[in-house]
Amino acid sequence: MSILYPGAAQIDEAAALLDAGELVAFPTETVYGLGGDAENPDAIARIYAAKGRPANHPVIVHLAPEGDPAYWVQSLVPDALKLIDAFWPGPLTLILKRAAHIPAAVSGGQDSVGIRAPSHPVAQQLLSAFSARRGGHGGVAGPSANRFGHVSPTTAQHVRDEFGATVHVLDGGAADVGIESTILDLSRGFPALLRPGHVSPQAIADVLGVAPRLPDGSDATAPRASGTLKAHYAPRTPLALLPFAAIEALLASHGASNVQKIALVARASSALAWAQAPGVHFVAAPEDPQTYARDLYGLLRALDRANVERILIEKLPESIEWIAVNDRLGRAAAAFEAQE
Template sequence: MSHHPSSPAVPPVSDAQIDEAAALLAAGELVAFPTETVYGLGGDAESPAAVARIYAAKGRPANHPVIVHLAPHGDPQYWVGPLPADAQRLIDAFWPGPLTLILKRAAHIPAAVSGGQDSVGLRCPSHPVAQRLLEAFSARRAGHGGVAAPSANRFGHVSPTTAQHVRDEFGDAIHVLDGGACDVGIESTILDLSRGFPALLRPGRVTPREIADVLGVAPRLPDGGDATAPRASGTLKAHYAPRTPLALLPFDALEPMLAGAQTAGMRVALVARASRAGTWADARNVHFVAAPEDPHVYARELYGLLRALDRAQVERIFVEKLPGTLEWIAVNDRLGRAAAAFEANE
């Protein structure tokens, strides 16, 4: 797992720590654990009481489904009706990794993990600590254990990409396995296969083009035009929001707002690529953050950046909108939801 140059060395997670966390899950308790995308808040996916605890801890609406995380040797067929050939092809191509598949839920799986729907979201994470925890828990469940885990933060807040972010949200109330900083940094791609055609419900590191290369057909994109789509994690319009008001606009549209803030003596943050920021990077009362020029690096650093800006004592956050190309789809998606939380109040 790659780390930022600045991130401290992570103490190795011992077998005893893994076993303790698996025992807590088996007892119906919650455990926060690292994945390659973000930290998850995990509970036994087959225990409606444990799933209810997740919702209560997050303050999350109960009709909002959670993703079930499987061990590398876990059996997806246990969780779904017949496994479609397309699903198997994608599993072979992308698991373990940041791709969640929405499939028809098997009758014996409790509806609680699905927000009451007849589908279920499945993923196999690639983070070694997540895999060890999932293997240990699955062993306690005759090889069929799955851990339901949305991001380990209060509902609608910025997702956590370090163990400290989780502690900042929940204090000592949640048991946390520290596996270092997350490598991908934004949530998994969610692909719906429950309706007979592939549909992208949430963009992520696995791109629509990569999915099309495996399936031979491009997935439908999340343009909001599909009323039959199942609800999925992190697809509400306003989500992933910092506490400081955030505006997302092309740089040309940000400049008059920056000028107005200067005139008003307001301290603001500006997140833009250095190639665009020009003299605003050094302007008075502007807390400038140079945005990464690479989409994967931007994704990895995004949530840590939003959390840092909340602590920067600024009144507004101005973010340069990124190119509308497919390589930027996941970062634009998260920034758009962060900004949407404030647009209604403008």
């Protein structure tokens, strides 16, 4: 189904709200962002307050296609220029040393800043309109438009479900990518992947000629970055990520007499045997990483509405192709590990 994108008047209204220090939720190709003027500490504080986000957790600055990334950073290092040329506009965030005139609030008090240029046409129109009001240098701080730690929104309705009428929302349809941008740190003299996403480590290595350092929990000097806390992206329904054999054992012990169902999300062919089982709400998981990523957050939100007692998700392959989806599912499950 096609969607009628916001017109010029709606874009201009949203840009004016941003200019006045208000918040605007807007679509990107990854997820919907909760936007505010990235150079206005009061607007940034409104973002943190609306989300319930810790003040030391940085937000990403979104730039118009014609925006000047050099305005936001101390130096556009050669690797950054290569990656911008290869992947912008698109779902890649670069972490660089923050320019002195950029408020520390946007970086959670750190000396670095995350910047990206989204490819969604509505985001680009909004960012261009806002930037024009700021002499070509406007940027929009835009973490995901949801309560902190909860499932990110991939439709305008998801944003409305989170904030009701308290936030102005531009509707740009469903997000094509469906998970947050890849975050690559270039602030320490070498490329380090802080958050996996649609732009893969291999694609980055192909451009830079060197593979980025992968996140393994041992990089103590890494800057804090959006979406990298151990527990994140969580539904409200308890979720466990398990091998299919362990899931089958839990389902067998659950029993059909229980009033509430257990949700099963699995790719294994043997999972089909549970599709019609009493007490089981079965969802066939997508077979490829891109489709799984695109559908993930919508699925988790739907399962929150499905009156299930628990969500059981089959563990995915540990291959590099699945690194981004595994990252999101692992953090979602971590939110409930203390409750086991």
